[in-house]
Amino acid sequence: MALLEVRKLVKAFDGKAVLDGVDLDLEEGQVKVIMGPSGCGKSTLLRCINRLTEPTSGQVIFRGEDVTRPDTDVRALRQRIGFVFQNFALYRHLSALDNIKLGLRKLRAMSEQEATSRAEHELRRMMMQDHGAKYPAQLSGGQKQRVAIARALAMDPAVLFFDEPTSALDPHMSREVVALINQLYLDNVTMLCVTHDVFLARHISDRVLFLDHGCVRAEGDADHLLEDHEDPHIRAFFGRETQGQ
Amino acid sequence: MTSWIAFLQEVLLYGPQILQGLGNTLLLAVIITFNGLVGGILVFYLTLSPRSVVRRLTDGYISFFIGTPLIVLLFLMYYGLPQWGLPLSPLTVAVLGFTLNVAAYNARYLRTAYNGLDQQELEAARAQGFSGLEVFRYITLPQTLRLSVPALTNQAILNLKDSSVAFLIQYTEFFAEVQELATRTFQYFKAYLLAGLVYLLLVSIIVLAARRLEKAILRPMH
Amino acid sequence: MNFWQILAQLATGAGYTILVTVACIATGLVTGLLVALLTRLRLRALDRLLATYTYVFRGVPVLVLLFLVYFGLPGLGLNVPPLVAMMLSLGLIAGAYLAEVFRGAFASVDPDEIMAAEAMGMSRRQILLAIELPQMLRFAVPGMLNEFTTVLKYSPFAYTVGLPEIMKQAMALAATTLRGLEIYLAIGVLYFGIYKLMLFLVRAIERRYAVPGFIRL
DSSP states (O other), rough: OOOOOEEEEEEEETTTTEEEEEEEEETTTTTTEEESSSSSSSHHHHHHTTTSSSSSSEEEEEEEEEETSSTOOOHHHHHTTEEEOOOOOOOOOOOOOHHHHHHEEEETTTOHEEEEHHHHHHHHHTTTTTGGTGGGGGGGGGHHHHHHHHHHHHHHHEEEEEESTTTTOOHHHHHHHHHHHHHHHHHHEEEEEOOHHHHHHHHHOOOOEEEEEEEEEEEEEEEHHHHHHHHHHHHHHHHHHHHHO | HHHHHHHHHHHTTHHHHHHHHHHHHHHHHHHHEEEEEEEHHHHHHHHSOOOOOOOOHHHHHHHHHHHOOOHHHHHHHIIIIGGGTOOOOOOHHHHHHHHHHHHHHHHHHHHHOOOOHHHOOOOOOTTTTOOHHHHHHIHHHHHHHHHHHHHHHHHHHOOOOOOOGGGGTTOHHHHHHHHHHHHOOOHHHHHHHHHHHHHHHHHHHHHHHHHHHHHHHHHHGG | HEEEEEHHHHHHHHHHHHHHHHHHHHHHHHHHHHHHHHHTTTOHHHHHHHHHHHHHHHHSSSHHHHIIIIIIIGGGTTOOOOOHHHHHIIIIIHHHHHHHHHHHHHTTTTHHHHHHHHHHHHHHHIIIIIHHHHHHHHTTTTHHHHHHHHHHHHHHGGGGGTTHHHHHHHHHHHHHSSOOOHHHHHHHHHHHHHHHHHHHHHHHHHTOOOOOOOOOO
């Protein structure tokens, strides 16, 4: 059984379908990348799965349970999905350590001591142990991202979502994200990553899903999709993207 | 209900005096708003002085008048100055006191707006050969005034409301007349409620006018 | 009456002035926070009521409201002690202004951080208390300071309802010594001193909770 199954997912804003019947499967331990031009609905898809945005119709089945039903405990669902935002969205009034502790204290009801040791563990895992006392304004983009990942991982999520993890970073830092995500893959973290960064897509995953106009246009292994796809539309997109690098 | 009708009859009977008081309130509010603006611009100009002594004195002036109650200044002049053989009329005292006070506030708003200006524009003007006063007149002042419109109109509203303080130094403005009405009819609650409603109405008129002014002035800048 | 007696009388007055100011600031903070929080939660039924409160209390002069409460309410059978009258007039007016300050400061909180908290599975109440409120209060410091200053400056109105604060003491002293000029000048300086003290205290609290990344507006 797949960890996550998305079936015929539709999201319409003012009658205009941003997602128009998306199907997606994610297995335990898998890293899947969703690509596509801006405005294709990539980010909306992630937000529909954890119901930050309410889907118009369709199903999301999380560990065998339909989580689009009205009686779903949305907060419990969200606690099982780690979300790393494009601009990291660290809480600016809290230090790096307190950013990680907040969820542990408020949602897991951990003791102060327990939460601190868990948060320190996650910071070490991200090689950020020396920066725990710093505030977001004192961290670089790459460091903020590591704290954001540590904050998500501390909650022991079943899956980690990345929304455009390289778009707010300089090219050098983008390369480091690849190494970071691969390290998590080796730790058996299931991940779903939305990006338009071909380099990132190629190096973190074998399975790439191409989304366009709210539909999955193609799904396949990275080399096939990124190199010589028969669909001229997809070739055009990656041709442009690669040139743009 | 009948007591309200009886009260309103009293108000009508007392109408001419109340209207005269209202006129005095508006007179005071208009004078201090105008004076406060002119004074504020002057004080703001002094805060930009190249001489540090002038700047420090001006900052001290602003800080002192923002930090002390206006009513103390009014009492000082109205009850204190006759001691030196300088009796002043309530209106004179009110105009002087409010002007000094409001100018300090307006200068601070203008100064805050000035701090947000693009300094390069001012440098460009200086590079073009404009004198210091010319830069102030043609560039600095128009820009800061426009940015300060919301704060300055807010101050105008405060001026109208605060003018009621002048009744404490025997200036027969609107609230003083209402006070008279209240003591004559013994209808304190109704009289003060009426006063509150009148101020609310006047404030609403300024708010509406200010909104139109802001739209007209701010549009070309954004 | 010697110099020391005058000084003692003014000191008593200063105590009452501080009492009135603190009581009115506390009233203002409680109502302002309550109104801003309820507005933030967008409770439809209350929206109109809260907007009316802020509009009305910002549109009426302090003195008028004070007289309405202290001299007007007894006519309806409600006797209000002087300090409470100050809290119900100056305090509630400060609350209306503070509600606006807080509303603006809430708007400065980054919506992405709120979304991140939602994505984490936090409840609306948890987000409000753990994320929005602590950030909002930091953004609101300059606006709060302005309003606290305003409260101090209106506190002399308390003499009109018989509270023995600085202004009242000064009037009594001026009447007995016939030296109004010096007395009023002295209390002007006294008020300025209290203002500076307040400034110092607020800045100290601000520094105590300072976090890099919050710009003083």
